[in-house]
Amino acid sequence: MIRLAAWLLERFLRPEVSDTVIGDLIEQRARGTFWILRQTMSALWNLHARRRPGDNLVMTFLADLRIAARLLRRSPAFTAVSVLTLGLAIGATTAIYSVIEPVLLRTLPYPSPERLVFVWERDRDGGRDNVGYLTFRDFVNESKTIESAAAIGSWQPTLSGENAERVTGDRVSWSYFKTLGVKPEIGRDFTPDEDVPFANNGVVILSHGLWERRFGADRGIVGRTISVNDNPYTVVGVMPASFDNVVSPTAQIWRPLGYASQPYTCRTCHHLRMIARIHASASMTAAATEIDNIHQRMEKAFPDQYASVGALTVPVQDEMTRAVRPALLALAAAVILVLLIAVANVVNLQLARAVRRQDEFSIRVALGAGRSRLFGQLLTEGLLLAALGGVAGLIVARVSLPILVSKLPPSLPRLAAIHVSGFALAAVSGIVLVLAVVMGLVPARSPSGDLGIGLRSGRRLIGRRNHALRVSLVIGEIALAMLLLVSAGLVSRSLIRLLSVDIGFDAQHLLTLEINSVGKRYNSNESVWAYHDRVRGAIRALPGVADVAVANQLPLGGNLDMYGVLDPDNLPSNPEMTPSADRYAVSEGYFKTMRIPVIRGRSFTATEHADTNQRLAMVSQGLADKLWPGVDPVGKRIRLGGVKGVDRRVIGVAGNVKHRGLDATTGMQWYVPERQWFSDNQEVLIVRTTVDPASLASPVRTAVSAIDATQPVVNIATMDRVISMSTAQRRLALVLFAAFAVAALLLAVAGIYGVLAGSVAERTSEIGVRSALGATPRDIIGLVVGQGGRLAAIGIGLGLLGSIAATRYLHSLLFNISPNDPVTLGGVAALLACVTLAACWIPARRAARVDPSRALRSE
Amino acid sequence: MLGELEQVVLLAVLRVGKDAYGVPVHDEIQRRAGRDLTLGTIYKTLTRLEDKGLVSSRIGEPTAQRGGRRTRCYAVTNAGKRSLQATFKTLRTMAAGLDVGLEPS
Numbered sequence: 001m002i003r004l005a006a007w008l009l010e011r012f013l014r015p016e017v018s019d020t021v022i023g024d025l026i027e028q029r030a031r032g033t034f035w036i037l038r039q040t041m042s043a044l045w046n047l048h049a050r051r052r053p054g055d056n057l058v059m060t061f062l063a064d065l066r067i068a069a070r071l072l073r074r075s076p077a078f079t080a081v082s083v084l085t086l087g088l089a090i091g092a093t094t095a096i097y098s099v100i101e102p103v104l105l106r107t108l109p110y111p112s113p114e115r116l117v118f119v120w121e122r123d124r125d126g127g128r129d130n131v132g133y134l135t136f137r138d139f140v141n142e143s144k145t146i147e148s149a150a151a152i153g154s155w156q157p158t159l160s161g162e163n164a165e166r167v168t169g170d171r172v173s174w175s176y177f178k179t180l181g182v183k184p185e186i187g188r189d190f191t192p193d194e195d196v197p198f199a200n201n202g203v204v205i206l207s208h209g210l211w212e213r214r215f216g217a218d219r220g221i222v223g224r225t226i227s228v229n230d231n232p233y234t235v236v237g238v239m240p241a242s243f244d245n246v247v248s249p250t251a252q253i254w255r256p257l258g259y260a261s262q263p264y265t266c267r268t269c270h271h272l273r274m275i276a277r278i279h280a281s282a283s284m285t286a287a288a289t290e291i292d293n294i295h296q297r298m299e300k301a302f303p304d305q306y307a308s309v310g311a312l313t314v315p316v317q318d319e320m321t322r323a324v325r326p327a328l329l330a331l332a333a334a335v336i337l338v339l340l341i342a343v344a345n346v347v348n349l350q351l352a353r354a355v356r357r358q359d360e361f362s363i364r365v366a367l368g369a370g371r372s373r374l375f376g377q378l379l380t381e382g383l384l385l386a387a388l389g390g391v392a393g394l395i396v397a398r399v400s401l402p403i404l405v406s407k408l409p410p411s412l413p414r415l416a417a418i419h420v421s422g423f424a425l426a427a428v429s430g431i432v433l434v435l436a437v438v439m440g441l442v443p444a445r446s447p448s449g450d451l452g453i454g455l456r457s458g459r460r461l462i463g464r465r466n467h468a469l470r471v472s473l474v475i476g477e478i479a480l481a482m483l484l485l486v487s488a489g490l491v492s493r494s495l496i497r498l499l500s501v502d503i504g505f506d507a508q509h510l511l512t513l514e515i516n517s518v519g520k521r522y523n524s525n526e527s528v529w530a531y532h533d534r535v536r537g538a539i540r541a542l543p544g545v546a547d548v549a550v551a552n553q554l555p556l557g558g559n560l561d562m563y564g565v566l567d568p569d570n571l572p573s574n575p576e577m578t579p580s581a582d583r584y585a586v587s588e589g590y591f592k593t594m595r596i597p598v599i600r601g602r603s604f605t606a607t608e609h610a611d612t613n614q615r616l617a618m619v620s621q622g623l624a625d626k627l628w629p630g631v632d633p634v635g636k637r638i639r640l641g642g643v644k645g646v647d648r649r650v651i652g653v654a655g656n657v658k659h660r661g662l663d664a665t666t667g668m669q670w671y672v673p674e675r676q677w678f679s680d681n682q683e684v685l686i687v688r689t690t691v692d693p694a695s696l697a698s699p700v701r702t703a704v705s706a707i708d709a710t711q712p713v714v715n716i717a718t719m720d721r722v723i724s725m726s727t728a729q730r731r732l733a734l735v736l737f738a739a740f741a742v743a744a745l746l747l748a749v750a751g752i753y754g755v756l757a758g759s760v761a762e763r764t765s766e767i768g769v770r771s772a773l774g775a776t777p778r779d780i781i782g783l784v785v786g787q788g789g790r791l792a793a794i795g796i797g798l799g800l801l802g803s804i805a806a807t808r809y810l811h812s813l814l815f816n817i818s819p820n821d822p823v824t825l826g827g828v829a830a831l832l833a834c835v836t837l838a839a840c841w842i843p844a845r846r847a848a849r850v851d852p853s854r855a856l857r858s859e
Numbered sequence: 860m861l862g863e864l865e866q867v868v869l870l871a872v873l874r875v876g877k878d879a880y881g882v883p884v885h886d887e888i889q890r891r892a893g894r895d896l897t898l899g900t901i902y903k904t905l906t907r908l909e910d911k912g913l914v915s916s917r918i919g920e921p922t923a924q925r926g927g928r929r930t931r932c933y934a935v936t937n938a939g940k941r942s943l944q945a946t947f948k949t950l951r952t953m954a955a956g957l958d959v960g961l962e963p964s
Contacts, residue, residue: 020902023929026926
């Protein structure tokens with residue numbers, strides 16, 4: 001400490017001064033670090049060389065800084081408002097850009113990331129579809145531009161043993177990590193001979209997180225056998241902590257795909273994602289063309305197995321961010337608007353202060369201060385204010401970013417990489433610098449105009465230019481606030497419409513959870529079904545439970561389990577062109593528990609549910625309309641699962657449910673009794689309660705575990721929660737937009753209030769003359785409110801034009817609403833008009849109370 | 860007329876007598892007036908007083924205790940003493956006859 005003090009003092013003080021002080025400090029060093037620190041700061045502050053002609057810039061700057069600091073301390077309200085405004089705006093901007101930078105902008109953390117692509121089949125409607133294994137194999141075998149490729153299938157294994165746990169993983173080609181260009185930290189990568197069907201001893205690679213959490217970061221784990229789905233798997237490797245898996249952000253464990261023979265090696269089962277690394281020697285366009293050509297050859301060779309037309313080659317970087325990019329960009333634009341409004345407001349405050357400080361500047365000029373000195377002083381003040389705002393902003397960003405990240409969808413790539421980043425910091429520094437110059441420059445214009453007048457006339461000078469600038473700033477603020485309010489309004493009306501969509505079932509009083517039946521004791525269909533029956537029986541016996549059912553998937557639960565559906569009496573030439581619909585293999589009581597209406601025919605009886613030999617089905621209204629438009633489907637035959645599927649008899653039609661999301665358009669589902677399909681080892685348990693469903697979470701979990709403690713119970717949630725999760729991204733966008741819009745509104749109101757209050761103060765004598773000449777308080781109020789009203793009207797008009805031009809970029813966040821929705825535009829305009837007029841009211845009242853005799857006497 | 864800080868520092872230098880540099884002056888003021896001034900403030904005041912010719916300073920010898928740094932010891936000049944007298948006289952005159960507890964009883 002003492003050394004640092006000596007270094008600082010020697011550096012900034014003249015040697016004859018520093019010597020004595022340092023001597024004193026060394027002599028008294030026993031008084032402690034804090035004492036030394038205080039003395040050093042005080043000595044630096046008090047004893048640095050006084051400003052004299054020929055003094056260097058640093059000293060002048062320090063002196064200016066002291067004056068600026070003193071001035072800011074003397075007007076705490078101004079300082080607090082400015083710093084807070086800047087801090088919130090800079091903080092919000094930094095936070096949003098800290099999210100955008102890793103998610104959208106930073107390149108992928110792999111070697112030559114620009115050569116990594118996803119390969120999709122292209123649907124007739126331009127959409128993208130997964131590939132089947134044979135399609136993948138043909139791409140790899142025939143392409144000359146693909147250097148390495150891998151297929152990825154999802155895998156959700158249960159880690160058996162104590163604390164059985166279900167984890168998210170992937171089944172991948174042996175070349176998966178090689179294609180990405182990453183290597184395990186411990187152990188080795190998969191080998192080609194491990195990627196074969198029914199390999200005797202399965203192998204897995206663990207993520208760093210799973211290794212630490214479940215295996216205590218034991219380096220000896222490699223080579224050991226762990227129990228996965230009750231089968232032995234040898235751990236061959238552990239990925240490094242730095243492995244940032246953008247392809248499957250939540251995957252924690254990998255095993256080789258092990259396909260290459262039936263039943264999963266097909267062209268029509270689209271359940272694999274494909275990544276490829278393009279050869280360094282090939283251009284990306286050439287590769288895309290080649291892959292597309294290969295696919296078209298496959299279509300010709302197997303005309304009844306493809307409905308897709310060509311292949312799409314999409315850079316991994318683009319693909320990963322496709323879903324979130326529009327929302328993030330809209331938010332980025334919104335936060336920039338908030339920043340602009342905040343800057344406008346602070347500049348406005350500075351201008352108002354500059355007017356009040358006219359006398360000070362005049363006196364300083366009269367005493368011989370040059371223009372550059374005044375400018376330097378103002379610049380320093382701006383810099384200090386901006387720096388304080390920047391620090392406040394950094395604090396705001398540090399506090400708000402973790403909250404923001406926790407609200408982002410976990411499937412977003414690179415969430416872990418989000419922190420207050422250097423890029424955002426640099427951006428903030430840049431903003432701060434520009435702010436400093438702007439805040440210094442703008443008020444500097446008024447004193448530099450005609451410095452003598454202020455002193456000569458002995459009265460406050462109303463800078464005309466200054467006033468015009470303040471007025472335009474306020475108009476700009478109102479217009480930008482309007483834009484933000486319209487955006488927030490549109491997003492919120494979309495969400496309201498989305499949440500009032502008919503989902504096709506009754507979501508209230510539903511508790512849902514996923515139950516598992518993995519391991520040797522569940523090797524037969526019968527054992528799984530018996531387990532489901534036991535679980536249902538135990539849950540139904542719980543108090544507060546009205547109904548209970550088991551199904552393979554849950555509407556809005558994020559599952560995707562679709563099968564092609566055919567009318568066997570009307571087979572198309574290419575069976576791949578038939579519609580796909582959501583598969584629901586359900587237990588007894590499903591329709592009653594979900595309260596899905598049966599529109600025609602009937603649902604399955606208890607006897608039919610128990611009968612494994614019958615082949616019955618129900619279809620949703622949407623599927624019935626698609627297959628048999630205008631015809632009663634009850635009694636028709638339906639073939640599920642492609643051309644080779646089994647024909648079933650339709651006994652009833654159920655109402656459509658929203659499966660993929662609240663904004664999904666189609667409602668095509670089919671239902672079979674679970675005993676008339678193959679069993680799944682992961683199912684959804686749905687419980688209809690008579691009490692608050694959340695209160696049953698714990699008893700239900702206990703009851704399920706009591707039946708088989710080795711099976712993990714996961715994703716226990718009320719249906720309301722499941723639905724709100726499915727709208728999480730929109731909700732987040734809404735919350736942010738609303739926060740930005742409210743901030744913008746407050747700032748704009750503060751801005752218009754400030755301008756009018758300033759203008760009333762400057763025009764006190766004029767108002768006095770008006771009252772003396774017979775103007776009533778009403779006239780005066782009308783005068784001020786009229787002035788404010790004009791500003792508001794221009795601002796709202798500009799905001800309206802801006803909204804019409806800009807809101808179409810919000811389309812991905814909108815639902816069932818036009819970007820130029822007249823109700824929203826009109827409502828926001830009315831709101832802004834009311835609020836701004838209210839802000840005019842206080843200055844107007846003050847103006848009306850001006851006592852003419854007093855106003856004129858002060859002349 | 861001396862400022863308050865100048866009076867306090869001048870009086871402290873007089874009280875310390877020989878070897879009146881930053882630390883003893885600081886301690887004297889703290890002991891008597893209960894004010895914890897910083898060395899920076901004290902040296903700044905002393906420099907100002909020296910500029911006005913109210914104190915003089917001499918450079919002391921460097922000691923090991925001070926890490927080889929020298930002291931700067933101050934003494935009140937005659938002009939300084941006169942200035943104090945004038946200040947106190949002014950205060951007394953101004954306070955005379957006022958019943959606000961300023962007159963020495």
